[in-house]
Amino acid sequence: MKTETRKDEIINTASKLFKEKGYSAVTMRDLATAMGIKAASxxxxxxxxxxxxxxxxxxxxxxxxxxxNTIIQSETSNISKLESIVTLHVNITANNTNGMASLNNDWMHLEDQLDYYLQLRNEYEDNFLNIIKEGISASEIKNSNPEIIMFSMLTTLRSLYLWIPKKEDLNANDLANSLSEVLIGGINN
Amino acid sequence: MKTETRKDEIINTASKLFKEKGYSAVTMRDLATAMGIKAASxxxxxxxxxxxxxxxxxxxxxxxxxxxNTIIQSETSNISKLESIVTLHVNITANNTNGMASLNNDWMHLEDQLDYYLQLRNEYEDNFLNIIKEGISASEIKNSNPEIIMFSMLTTLRSLYLWIPKKEDLNANDLANSLSEVLIGGINN
DNA sequence: GTCTATAGCCCGATAGAC
DNA sequence: GTCTATCGGGCTATAGAC
Known part of the structure; x- marks a missing residue:
């Protein structure tokens, strides 16, 4: 664990406030107060x-x-790749729950980096969709609408930041397994 | 269809802008410009x-x-109640896609009505969870973690506002059916 | 590295003419 | 019902003392 610089501290405190009220509603004075200093500092x-x-x-x-990128290069079944995506989301969200809120809700307030962010997001979704389509072709996955499958999985995974803080008792592995079970296996008997 | 008053027009235009940038980032001047009038008006x-x-x-x-309330009073299987919840979300979202963005992302900026909103939301989630728990008791639903099941379904349904506008070709009934299939039946063969 | 003071701008909302 | 003009205040960011 690297030493947390004052800049890191600011970014972490800001993440928490952005999660609560959104980027636009958080002022530099709010942020400074939360850090115990004045805005100019x-x-x-x-x-x-x-x-x-x-x-x-x-x-x-x-x-x-x-x-x-690691997942699409791995040589496993497409179902197993989807399970790896679930784990990826659980791990990143567990490590930076507050930041995930900004990623989901405040990306449109990016200025210089907006296009770059959108490019990364589009590539991610394309890769996700391809795994599902290949899974359907290989008869690993039911022949449902692949976009609905991706939408359903991705929106659930993107909302994990809302849910993980309430379930601190559950460890990341258990959560990833339960989620995969529900998302992939369905819920009906 | 009632005649749309000027007030309705303001609310609809605001919904659209709030969806794009969030409540806090939209100014009354933005809203007025979008309506073709001045802010004071x-x-x-x-x-x-x-x-x-x-x-x-x-x-x-x-x-x-x-x-x-209608769904929990209906005398059908719990799986069928879940399907009705999917349809409820699809229909409300299809009728007010922009408003759903504010419901999801800007509720924390409510002032006088915040407590009332949170009460409605908590009651809704309690009812949703009870249907799942009763479905598990009745062996209609797999014995997975009921909160994960609700979380997965509800976050997908709450995100429909992001997705419905991109799929205008799909009608509400087809979408509800496909979604129920994926959310309830799972995706693996 | 934090402070006080403040520049320059934008905010929500109101007053009152037309 | 819309306008112009404006109030009182909050915003991000900077200057410069300590």
Whole structure:
């Protein structure tokens, strides 16, 4: 565990506040108060509010891209790849629950990095969809609408940040397994 | 179809803008420009920005509550009740796609009505969870973690507003059926 | 590295003419 | 019902003392 710099501290505190009220509703004064300093002092460590948002969102988006690249290169069944995606989301969300809120809800407030973020997101969804389509071709997956399958899985996984904090008792492995069971196996007897 | 008053027009335009940028990032000047008038003119029809948010969110939340009350009073299997919940979400979202964004993302900016909103939401989730638990007791539903089942279904359904506008070709009935199939039946062969 | 003070701008909302 | 003008205040960010 690296030492947390003052800048990291600002970013982590901001993530928490952004999760509660959203980027636009959090002021630099709110953030400074939460850190126990004055707003002007923040600017000794960061250049702008926008820079904080960028730091939060882009690093997580790149984690997803890296994780997905590893998964699509692995030589396993498509069902097993979907299980790996579930685990990827559970792990990233468990490590940065607050940041996931900004990734989901505040990405449209990115300025310079908006196009880059959208590119990463589109590539991620394309890769996800391809795994499902190949799973259907290989008869591993039921012949349902592949976009509905992806939509259903992805929106559940993207909302994990809302749910993980309430279930601190559950460990990441158990959660990933239960989720895979429900998302892939369905719920009816 | 009732005639749309100027106030309705403001609320509908605001819903669209709130969906794109969130309540806090949309100014009364933005809203006025989108309507082709000046900001001051809005106040001839509404009393405050907050009143617009309240009008959007509370009416939808009450629709969900009414729909759920009908479902829990119906005498059918629990699986069939879950299918009705899927249909309820698809229908409400199809009728007010933009408003669903505020319900999901801007409820925390409610002032006077925040407690009431949270009460409706908690009751809805309690009812949803009870249907799943009774389905498990009656062996209609697999004995998985009921909260994970609800979380998975509900987050998917709550995110429909992101997805329905991209699939205008699909009609509401087909979408509800496909979704029920995936959410309840799972995806693996 | 934090402070006080403040620049320059935008916010929601109101007053009152037409 | 819409306009122009404006109030009082909050916003991000900077300057410069300590």
């Amino acid at each position: 923040l600017y000794n460590h960061i250049n702008s509010k926008q820079e904080i948002l960028k730091a939060i969102i882009i690093s997580i988006a790149e984690e997803f891209t890296n994780g997905m | 809005l106040y001839n029809h509404i009393n405050s920005k907050q009143e617009i948010l309240k009008a959007i969110i509370i009416s939808i939340a009450e629709e969900f509550t009414n729909g759920m």
